[in-house]
Amino acid sequence: MDTPVSTDYVRTQLARALATAHNHTDPAVRKAAERRAHSWKRVRKGMEKGTLAIGSRTPVRHLPAWVTPEVIHGGFATGLPAAGGPLRPHEEELARRHGLPADRSALYTHHLTEEGIAALTRLLDSGDYALDQPEQAALLAVAWLLRAGDTAGALDLIAELDRFAPALCLTPRPEPHHALPPGTVHRRTVAEVRTALDERAQRTGQPHALREALTVWNPFADRVLAHWLETADDSGPDAHRPQGWSERGAALLAEYERLAAEHTLCTKHRKPGRNLAILLAALREALSGELSPRLRGLLRHAADSMVAKRGRPGSERHILLRARQAAQAALPTHDMSARLLSARLEPLPQSSGVPGIDRLLSPVTAEEARRFGMPEGHPLPGGLRTIAARAAAAPLGELVERGVVPSAEVLAELVPALAAQTEAGSSTDPALARLLSAHRAAFSRRRSLLLLNLEHQVRAHELPWIRALERHRDAAETRRRAARELILHLGNAVLTHFPGTIVPNPLVRELDSLARAAELDVPFVEELAADIFTGRFTPKFARAAELAARQVRGSLYARYYGLAPEKTYAPKTFAALCHSRADNTRGRPLVSPARNGTVIEQAQILTTHNLAALVELGARPAGGWAEAARRSLASAVHMVAAVPREGGYADLPRIKNAAFAWRQGVFFLSRCSPGEQREELAETERRVADLPEVAQERLRPALGGLRAAQEGRPAERGVLFLGWSVGPHRMLRIGR
Structure with missing residues (x-):
């Protein structure tokens, strides 16, 4: 359809x-x-x-x-x-080096000459290349096939590439290869982190304006104030003018003009209502005659307020304050620290991460103090350390502990690099293993298309160069074992570190790909978009529901969500059940995204949205099921507590995410012993009791349903904590 x-x-x-x-x-x-x-x-x-x-x-x-x-x-x-457009810089350089026309047809023809194939073969052996797009692996595949004696496979691949060669960048980008320790990944490359640091280094305005205020304008304002205080008695400034006062005042005005021309970052002194501006205006008028009553009043108020706030210039209180400010002004600004940190990263391989990055985050050395004008031993600011740490190359668990991987979404970004490492076990030929690994990483960056009518995204094995290389993999069992180990590692990481977050779609796709590589018949299902949902589900949703049914049958989860003990689901009956549970009796494509969302949420409930699949593979939270349940339910409670009393449409995403965290908590609670269930439920009730009354009222029905399910009774449908709602959400109606 x-x-x-x-x-x-x-x-x-x-x-x-x-x-x-x-x-x-x-x-x-x-x-x-x-x-x-x-x-x-x-x-x-x-x-x-x-x-x-x-x-x-x-x-x-x-x-x-x-x-x-x-x-x-x-x-x-x-x-x-994506591989089209103008020639890339490395293509232009190749054309110049060989005296070729600056077009891709000429480059393609060159690559297929004896000289071109030899150059590609050298890249294969050295690994000194990068693939920005999957298509850049195609000619490397041709070179490998020819060396392997598969001339027919190489010619078939060339025949498929010929038509599109003039439009696509098929040339791999030369780049030195730097191997990282096995099992390590990085969130950002050194080059990407340096770009972020260089952007920070260019933001000099605010910190330098503050330094200018502390080192230039505050001392000058002190001198102008002291000059006026020479004229003061009990009636205020300008009671008398000592000898030479006017000449010194003229010198101060001349100094102000010079300072204002040289130091332009701080502009407070230019605002008429500021104390320094009043002192200067009064000084100009005084040098030409008597002060007007209005300006005399402003002068007295400005001088009194400055003395009251900081003390008289030269007093102990004033000296201590200015000393503290001078020490503050002497501290390096963020832009200085950013330049220093970028300089530390400059000699390192730019396209990779940094093992042992802590050594680069140490305080300023003596040599750096001389080079950058910063105090020796000064620690780098925490914000810049956080940016630099994104280039840390370390095992996944360490990156999570460091806060470099703060969410399941960021975790999904790292999976392609880990998955690419599993490709290294797909062949005993190092050149082929590197090529497949690099291609795996490039293919993972291929952005997903909006798809309708239950179509699926293009998969790697559909690409002609991968089809040609597939039959040359000679370490299939090694690859399967590596994929199984990685998928279990990722499942443990998700359940341990992000128990209150549903598995995001990018991670679902990676898990699904790994499951196929590992030859595991475990379905992973995406979160569907409510605005384009057609009312149907692919067959793997029914398979995922069957798997989940086996795990949750008779459990707290099943009682809470009212799941019947179906043993099998056909795709059509699964879709009909989701529609029925969502009270969509029509069971056909819907108009309202909200109504679509209620159907999709029922599919998530029936499949446990990948939790059952992870458990089937053996994944477990490191702290146990009770801790995972506690953290998930606490996350849901926290999100509901953050919804204002007069919550509205803008708060619906928070309610939806809270419901998803609640559902995950219920699943984890189902895997606990009865004693652990009672303890964690009591802890959740205590946490809710500490909230404002409106938040308690919003959560009370969900808690009651959970208590009923824990005691072996089915929860009433009206108390279920669901994220989607047709019309105003029940939680948002409370408090109005």
Whole structure:
């Protein structure tokens, strides 16, 4: 059944991008918005002309599925290939070096010459290359096949590439290969971290303005105040003018003009209502005659307030204050520390992470103190240390403990690197193992398409160069074992560190891919988008529900959510059950995203949204099921407590995420002993009792249902904590 995608969403995104491009104050943001607007214009034009089929796994006319499309927000293809566009710098350099025309046809032809194949073979053996797009592995695959004696396979691959070679970058990017210790990953490369640090180094305004105020304008204001206090008696300033006072005042005014021209970061002294501005205005008027009554009153008020706040210049109180401020001004600013840290990273391999990064986060050395003008032994600011730590290369567990991996979403970013390492075990030929590993990492960066009609994303084995190389893998069991170990490692990490978060879609896709590599018949299911849901589910949802039913039958989870002990589900009966449980009696594609969401949530309940799959594989939380339940339920309670009394539409995502955390907590609680269940439920009740009354009222029905389920009774449907609702959510109606 074809379900066309409306252009309304595209027009909305285009309008937003154009508005940002015209109105934002930051030039960089405006430029990025302009690029987004151009992309959305291409999407709109392609949809209107029929050259784009949004929702299809081959959305661009005349491009096969293996060509990586350029994809923007929401999974919309723009019509351009991601490996297309102008020549990359490394392609231009290759053309210059060999005296070739600056076009991809010439480069492609060169690669297939004897000289070109030899160069590709050297790259294969050294590993000194990087793949930004999967297509850049194609010619390396040709070279490997030829060396392996598979001439037919190489020719078949070339025949498939020929048509698209003029448009696609098939040239691998030369880059020195730096192997990291096995089992280590990094969130960002050294180059990416240095870019972030260099951006911080350019933000000199606020810290340097403060330093200027402390070292230039505060001391000058003290001298101007002291100058006026020379004239004061009990009636205030300007009671008398000592000899030479006017000449010294003129010198102060001249000094002010010089300082104002040289030091432009701090501008408070220019504001008429500020104390220093009043002192200077009074000084100008005094040098030309008598002060007006108004200015005399302002002068007295300014002088009195300055003395009351800091003491008289030269007094012990004033001296101590200025000494503290001088010490503060002497401290390095963030931009100075950012430059130092970037310099420490400069000699390191830029395309990799850093093992043992703590040595780079140490205080300022004596040599650095001389080079950067910073005090020796000064510690680097915590915020900059956090940025640099993102380049740490370490085992996954260590990165989580360090806070480098703060969420399941970030964990998903690291899985491709770990999965790529499993490819190293797919062949005894080091060159082939490196190529497959590099391709695995590049393919993982291929952005997902918006798909309809139960289609699935393109998989690696569909790419012609991977098909050609697959039959040469000679260590299949090693690869399967490595994939099984990794999927268990990831499952343990998810349950241990992020028990209150559902498995995000990028991680689901990685787990699904690993399960296939490990030849495990364990289904992983994505969170479906409510705005494009067609009312149907792929067969793996029914399989996931069968697996979950075996695990939760007769448990607290089953009693809480009212699950019947079905043993098997067919895809159609599974979808009908989800519709029925969501009170959608029509059981057909829906109009309201909220109503769609209620059906999708029932599918998540029936499948446990991958928790049962992880448990089936043997994954366990390191602290035990009771701790995982406690943390999940606490997370749900915390999110509900954060919803304001007059909660509204903007608070629905928080309610939804709280319901998902609650569901996970119920699942974990189901795996606890009866004694642990009572203890954790009592702890949750105590936590809720400490909340404001409106939060208690919102959570009381869910707690009652959980208590009933724990005591062996079915929970009433009306008390279930669900995230989706047709109409105002029950929790948000409370407190109004």
